[in-house]
Amino acid sequence: MRNETHAAPETVRADAQDGSAISRDTILIAVFGALWGLMEATIGVALKGLRIPMSGAVLTAIAAIILFTGRYFVRRRGSILMMGAVAAILKIFSIGTVIAGPFMAILLEALIAETLVSFLGVNRFSYILTAVILLLYTIVHPFISQGIIFGDDIYTVYLATFRKIAQVLHFETGHLLLVVAVYAGIHTALGVAAGWIGYRLPQRVDRELRKTRATEGADK
Numbered sequence: 685m686r687n688e689t690h691a692a693p694e695t696v697r698a699d700a701q702d703g704s705a706i707s708r709d710t711i712l713i714a715v716f717g718a719l720w721g722l723m724e725a726t727i728g729v730a731l732k733g734l735r736i737p738m739s740g741a742v743l744t745a746i747a748a749i750i751l752f753t754g755r756y757f758v759r760r761r762g763s764i765l766m767m768g769a770v771a772a773i774l775k776i777f778s779i780g781t782v783i784a785g786p787f788m789a790i791l792l793e794a795l796i797a798e799t800l801v802s803f804l805g806v807n808r809f810s811y812i813l814t815a816v817i818l819l820l821y822t823i824v825h826p827f828i829s830q831g832i833i834f835g836d837d838i839y840t841v842y843l844a845t846f847r848k849i850a851q852v853l854h855f856e857t858g859h860l861l862l863v864v865a866v867y868a869g870i871h872t873a874l875g876v877a878a879g880w881i882g883y884r885l886p887q888r889v890d891r892e893l894r895k896t897r898a899t900e901g902a903d904k
Contacts, residue, residue, distance in 0.1 A: 709758045716754030717770025720747050724775050724790065740822045741871055744793065745878035747771075748815045751797055752882030753889070761802045768794020789825055793818055812879030819875035820868060 723746055731739035751764050772790040797814050804810035 709760055709763065712754060712758050713763055713766045714770060716750055716758075717767035718774060720750045720767060720771035720790075721774025723747065723750065724771060724786070728786075738870070740789075740825075741819055741874055744818050744822050745815070745874050747790075747793060748797070748818055748875070748878040749882040749885065751794070752801075752811050752815075752879070753886040755797075755801055756806060756883075756886035757890075759806070762798065764798040764801060765794050768798075789822075792825070793821070796821060808880070808883045811883040812876055815879030815882065816872050816875035819871040819878070823868065823871060 724743065727746065728739075728743050731742060736742075751767055754767055755764055768790055771794075772787050775786055775790060796818060800814040800817065801810055804813070
């Protein structure tokens, strides 16, 4: 695996020097995991309740920004997985029971992001690529999760449904492939935007924190 390619923020190095890095990282993991979970429980419920198209993709893009920001400040492998675990637990409490689909989606998103960022390091390319893959994954996740829950028969139902829709709309295979390509392209563009924001946002926050510390140090 490659080492982290972007220098750790000043706030991380400062805390590491006074021996409080581990407790600090634990707090940050809890905070960003909680933000992710609360976002799923509030914005997620609202978007799905309003039946807004591509609500899953929007939620994943926001989640990517949150977990990328957290990973920027917590330079420890496994931190994204732990954020995902916190978010998944909060999701369970928000709906009052364990629903396999959302719970599995959060954990799998965390696993994908953790694997890619740990391998590629904290950098712009890593964040953008990871976000794009996460957004594209939202397209296939329902098929994977429902296949696990309901078995292979669910795919037969889906195939028959798609064929029926194609007949009613007089779609040919080429038309369906074009629709899928456009749909995937929209997800890719959203992933690029989420990755870029997730990379730039924590850098700006880190700069502001350093300015604040410098000002406080000058005033003492």
